[in-house]
Structure formats: structure tokens, C-alpha cells
Amino acid sequence: MTAHQPDDETIAAIASAAGAAGVGVVRVSGSRVPAIALTLLGRLPAPRHAHFAAFRDAGGALIDRGLLLHFPAPASYTGEHVLELQGHGSVVLLDALLRRVCELGARLARPGEFTERAFLNGKLDLAQAEAVADLIAARSEAGARAAMQSMEGVFSRKVDALLQALVGLRVHIEAAIDFPEEEIDFLADPAITRQLENLRAQLADLLHEAQRGVRLNDGLRVAIVGRPNAGKSSLLNALAGSERAIVTDIAGTTRDVLRESINLGGITLELADTAGLRDTHDPVEREGVRRAHSERERADVVVLVTDEQHVQADAAWLRGLPTAVEHVIVINKIDLGSALPRVEWRGRDHWLWLSVKSGAGLEALREHLKQLAGAGSGEGAFSARRRHVFALERVRGQLEHAARMLIDTRAGELAAEELRQAQQALGEITGTYTSDDLLGAIFSSFCIGK
Numbered sequence: 001m002t003a004h005q006p007d008d009e010t011i012a013a014i015a016s017a018a019g020a021a022g023v024g025v026v027r028v029s030g031s032r033v034p035a036i037a038l039t040l041l042g043r044l045p046a047p048r049h050a051h052f053a054a055f056r057d058a059g060g061a062l063i064d065r066g067l068l069l070h071f072p073a074p075a076s077y078t079g080e081h082v083l084e085l086q087g088h089g090s091v092v093l094l095d096a097l098l099r100r101v102c103e104l105g106a107r108l109a110r111p112g113e114f115t116e117r118a119f120l121n122g123k124l125d126l127a128q129a130e131a132v133a134d135l136i137a138a139r140s141e142a143g144a145r146a147a148m149q150s151m152e153g154v155f156s157r158k159v160d161a162l163l164q165a166l167v168g169l170r171v172h173i174e175a176a177i178d179f180p181e182e183e184i185d186f187l188a189d190p191a192i193t194r195q196l197e198n199l200r201a202q203l204a205d206l207l208h209e210a211q212r213g214v215r216l217n218d219g220l221r222v223a224i225v226g227r228p229n230a231g232k233s234s235l236l237n238a239l240a241g242s243e244r245a246i247v248t249d250i251a252g253t254t255r256d257v258l259r260e261s262i263n264l265g266g267i268t269l270e271l272a273d274t275a276g277l278r279d280t281h282d283p284v285e286r287e288g289v290r291r292a293h294s295e296r297e298r299a300d301v302v303v304l305v306t307d308e309q310h311v312q313a314d315a316a317w318l319r320g321l322p323t324a325v326e327h328v329i330v331i332n333k334i335d336l337g338s339a340l341p342r343v344e345w346r347g348r349d350h351w352l353w354l355s356v357k358s359g360a361g362l363e364a365l366r367e368h369l370k371q372l373a374g375a376g377s378g379e380g381a382f383s384a385r386r387r388h389v390f391a392l393e394r395v396r397g398q399l400e401h402a403a404r405m406l407i408d409t410r411a412g413e414l415a416a417e418e419l420r421q422a423q424q425a426l427g428e429i430t431g432t433y434t435s436d437d438l439l440g441a442i443f444s445s446f447c448i449g450k
């Protein structure tokens, strides 16, 4: 690991939210903490005890009366000496307290710096540290629960198990390479192929869980697309439960992409209503159509809104597009015909007959979207980030290569090299292998004081 050593500087920040509150916290971490605590309390605080103290400025004037807690290293959040000053939740008082601590030798912490130090001191791994930030940012109950699982190490342990299996296989193959006269026999060993196949199955499961973890964390990105007047904006409004989008019977009403974040029973959906797709000479509408397509390309799920008359053509069009995302085909306006609300699987696509106007069939759509977003995925569901999924996808490619080399050509060295790279990609998730750039990018997006 190339990460820099935690420096000797003592850092400080307000750890509670800005604004009036019952109580606010100034957090300090580093080697100067015992001296700062001694000055503020007038004696050395007992470890991990709440002391009622008068916090005074350099001239002896009272700033606030509050609680002082000292967590001596290494048994603290960061692994360093940590001091907590719990005062009244006033921005002015907390600022004065923070200034006082800086006078006594601390400097202002950068965003995420406490957790970065916890990571560098081995208190948590990188995926767990990221989960701390995701927990704080969670907007739904399911998201918070999943982030908590990752913070507890559920995801990291699965990555580590995969890493162990990978190392085992690498050792096996490298042993075979080291005995070239017996290489053919060793590499043809069915145990090796079996091990590799198990590894690939294990990886496929973890990738699937991690993809769900990203959805739980970020919310499912749903693009609503279809021909003009199909009822896309009406659908957005119905799901959002408010008249967000303009609805008229004029084709081409929506031009801009309209985003709405909704919470469906504890799960976050990021909905995007888009311009009706058609060829047009109107430059404004053309730009709208372009944006609709780019929204469709970025989405986790594409909801295609259509009607009985156009569903075959529209579904065929969507199927012809090179995307790996889930498709939901909504056959809207059944109130105008004789069809009843129903749900069907057609190939990989889900077809739902409904009427936004009457509301018939809408509940089935909500339920389906919730499932796609990861609802009901159980106790152990953990949160993940896109960078974790990208790393796992790289590992999938590397294992595929390794398998081909081993099985087709018995190229043991090349297979071993692929496995070495896969090991590195897995290590990037938990932070065994990282660059300063990666750490900087990750921790700088944290809150100050975290």
C-alpha cells in the first residue's frame, strides 16, 4: 500500500450538523489530545468517562459548560487519542470551542479525515469506511440498513473469502508451473478446473449482490420513455403522488428531463420523465429526444410506456437496443379498451397492463419496481458503490480469461498472471491495494467531522 502515514498533526472539527440543536460535538484526534484535555479540564480526564467541564477561552472567559470525553489511543474511533467536547448545539459556541482547540495546537480537519485515519490505523477497511459515509447519506430505511451491514463488514468478509479462494487457486497453479516436467499433469487436474469454476460461481453471486447493493445505496434509476402522449408524465405524477410534470393531450408536451426522487415503502427510486420519442424538426423537442435517449442509456431500469395499439412495435424497438438493463413494458390506457390489468413475463421483459388514469394495475407496477430496487432482499443485504461493481466486473473478465487459458491452452503462466491481477482488483475494494489518489477521491467526498 502506498498510502501516506498518518501525520503527527492533531485535527479538529465540529462533528454535529450545522444549526441549532440540543447538543453539538467538537471532535479532536491526534497526539496533542492529552495536553488539550488537561488544559480544558484542569486535570487529566479518566479514559472514556464523561466529565462535566467548564470550557474556557485563553483569557479564562467561559465559552460553554459541557461534557468532555477522552478516548486514549488506540481504543478510539480513529485509533489515535480522541477528545470529544459535547456542548450546547449552537453554531457560535461550537465555533468558539473549535477555535479554542486550534489555539491549543489542533488544526481544522479535512472532510473524512477522522475516518481516513481510522482506515490508515486499521480500524476499518476501505469498503467499511465508505459504508460509514453511505450510512450518513442514506435516504431510505432499506439504504441505511444495507449501509449498516457493509459497515459491519458483511461485504468485506465476502470479498475476503473470494480473495482466499483465489489465492488458494493461484498457489495451486503456480506450484504446477514450478514443476515444468509435470506441468501437463498438474494443470489438467480436474481439481483445478473445479476450483476455478467454484470461484467464478462465487464471484457471480457476489457481483449480483453488489449490484443490488448499489441500487439500495443510490436508489434505482428509472427512465420513463415512450412515444409522445403515451402517458409518461401522467405515470411520473402517479408514482410521485403529486402533479410534478405538466400533462396535456398535446403530443410533445415534455421537453426537458424531469427528475423526481420517490420513496416506495422504504426504498428509493430516482425517476426520470422524458420527452416523447419521435422524429421532429423542432430544435427544442429534438434536444429533448436526445436527452431522453441519454437518460435511457444511464438507467438501471427502462419503463417503456405505450398502448395496446403500439406495444408490439415499441417493445421490438426496445429489445433491439444494446442495453443490459431491465425493461418494463407498460401498456397504458386500458380504460379506453377492454383489457384488464394484468402482468406477464415475455422473454426477459415484464409487461404490465394498466391505466394511469383509473389507477388500475398501478400497484402491480409499484411492487415490481420495488423488487427491482432490491426490496425484500433480506437481512444480509449490504450496500455497495459503483467502483466496487467495476472492480468485480474486472475480476469476472480476468477469471474468464484464466479459465480459457487453462482449459484451452494449458497456459499456466498466463492464467496465474490473470489471477494475480484479479487478486489486486479485489484488494482495491477493501483497500489492501490503493493509491493516494483513490483515497483522496473517496475521503474528500465525506462530511467534515466524519
Ligand SMILES: Nc1nc2c(c(=O)[nH]1)N(C=O)[C@@H](CNc1ccc(C(=O)N[C@@H](CCC(=O)O)C(=O)O)cc1)CN2
Pocket (backbone or CB within 6 Å): 071, 074, 075, 076, 077, 084, 123
Ligand atoms: N459521541 C460519539 N458518538 C458516536 C460516534 C463518536 O465518534 N462519538 N461514532 C463515530 O462514528 C459512532 C460510533 N462509532 C464508534 C466506533 C468506535 C469507537 C471506539 O472507541 N472504538 C474503540 C473501542 C471499542 C470498544 O470499546 O469496544 C476501538 O475500536 O478500539 C467509538 C465510536 C456513532 N456515535
Ligand SMILES: Nc1nc2c(ncn2[C@@H]2O[C@H](COP(=O)(O)OP(=O)(O)OP(=O)(O)O)[C@@H](O)[C@H]2O)c(=O)[nH]1
Pocket (backbone or CB within 6 Å): 226, 227, 228, 229, 230, 231, 232, 233, 234, 235, 246, 247, 248, 249, 250, 251, 252, 253, 254, 255, 274, 275, 276, 277, 332, 333, 334, 335, 336, 354, 355, 356, 357, 358
Ligand atoms: N384515457 C386515458 N388517458 C390517459 C391515461 N394516461 C394518460 N392519459 C392522457 O394522455 C394524455 C397524454 O398524457 P401525458 O402524461 O402528457 O403523456 P406523455 O407521454 O408525457 O406525453 P409527452 O410529454 O408529449 O411525450 C393526457 O391527456 C393524459 O390525460 C390513461 O391511463 N387513460
Ligand SMILES: [Mg+2]
Pocket (backbone or CB within 6 Å): 232, 233, 234, 245, 246, 253, 254, 273, 274, 275, 276
Ligand atoms: Mg410528458
